[in-house]
Amino acid sequence: KEAPDHQIICPDTCFQFVMIPVMENSEIIGTFGVSRSFANTVIDYNRATGSDLGVLVSVEQSLRFNWPYRLSAMTHLDRNKTILDIATQGYSFAEFLQQRKVISANGQAFEISVFPVNKDIDKQEPPFFLMIDDVSRELQAVNENLQTIWLYGVFSLVLSLGLLLVVLFFSLRRVIKLSDALPLLAKHRYEDFRQLVGNKSHLSIGHDELDLLNHTVSILTDQLEGLEKDIKGNVCKLIEQGEELTTERDFIR
Numbered sequence: 001k002e003a004p005d006h007q008i009i010c011p012d013t014c015f016q017f018v019m020i021p022v023m024e025n026s027e028i029i030g031t032f033g034v035s036r037s038f039a040n041t042v043i044d045y046n047r048a049t050g051s052d053l054g055v056l057v058s059v060e061q062s063l064r065f066n067w068p069y070r071l072s073a074m075t076h077l078d079r080n081k082t083i084l085d086i087a088t089q090g091y092s093f094a095e096f097l098q099q100r101k102v103i104s105a106n107g108q109a110f111e112i113s114v115f116p117v118n119k120d121i122d123k124q125e126p127p128f129f130l131m132i133d134d135v136s137r138e139l140q141a142v143n144e145n146l147q148t149i150w151l152y153g154v155f156s157l158v159l160s161l162g163l164l165l166v167v168l169f170f171s172l173r174r175v176i177k178l179s180d181a182l183p184l185l186a187k188h189r190y191e192d193f194r195q196l197v198g199n200k201s202h203l204s205i206g207h208d209e210l211d212l213l214n215h216t217v218s219i220l221t222d223q224l225e226g227l228e229k230d231i232k233g234n235v236c237k238l239i240e241q242g243e244e245l246t247t248e249r250d251f252i253r
Contacts, residue, residue: 014037
């Protein structure tokens with residue numbers, strides 16, 4: 001194979017080997033190999049991102065962790081030891097491969113994720129990168145935003161309920177006003193009924209169903225008053241005709 005190749009070897013510590021074939025007269029006469037420790041990669045990653053990075057290699061039994069892996073390299077191991085103890089005791093290794101977990105330790109929150117070093121992710125074989133990121137500030141900011149949202153939500157709810165009560169108050173006043181005016185119709189006090197119902201409040205905005213009801217009642221009031229006048233007029237005519245008939249009868253006698 002005439003192309004360069006690379007391999008990751010983790011006996012005790014992880015190294016990345018790059019092997020380049022050396023050719024002469026179209027024949028391979030040897031290979032040139034370059035190796036680099038993952039420790040440098042871990043340190044460079046920590047300096048660039050501020051997150052801690054470690055390398056997990058396979059081991060039959062780990063005295064430090066409950067997982068079947070051990071740390072080959074880790075930035076700030078003394079600080080992260082407590083976090084790793086909580087993670088390995090509370091979760092299985094497979095859970096971290098499925099999704100990231102947030103661990104609380106010493107009053108702070110840390111996000112832990114595990115992913116394979118090799119590009120072939122389907123195999124999920126060691127070695128693995130172990131990333132620990134302090135997300136305390138982010139979670140605090142999220143909690144503060146949630147509190148602000150809750151406060152705005154409660155304030156909006158109270159304001160909406162207050163406006164609803166105001167609308168109901170003025171609507172009920174108009175209904176009570178109409179119910180108090182209806183007995184005036186039974187007493188044939190049409191003008192008083194119009195004065196009580198016909199005056200629209202200056203606080204009313206627009207035209208709603210109560211305005212339509214008042215308008216309908218006003219029309220019915222006019223019709224009732226007109227019918228009453230017609231009845232009175234017809235009664236007066238009947239009385240006049242009765243008097244005329246009485247006069248003619250007396251004249252004939």
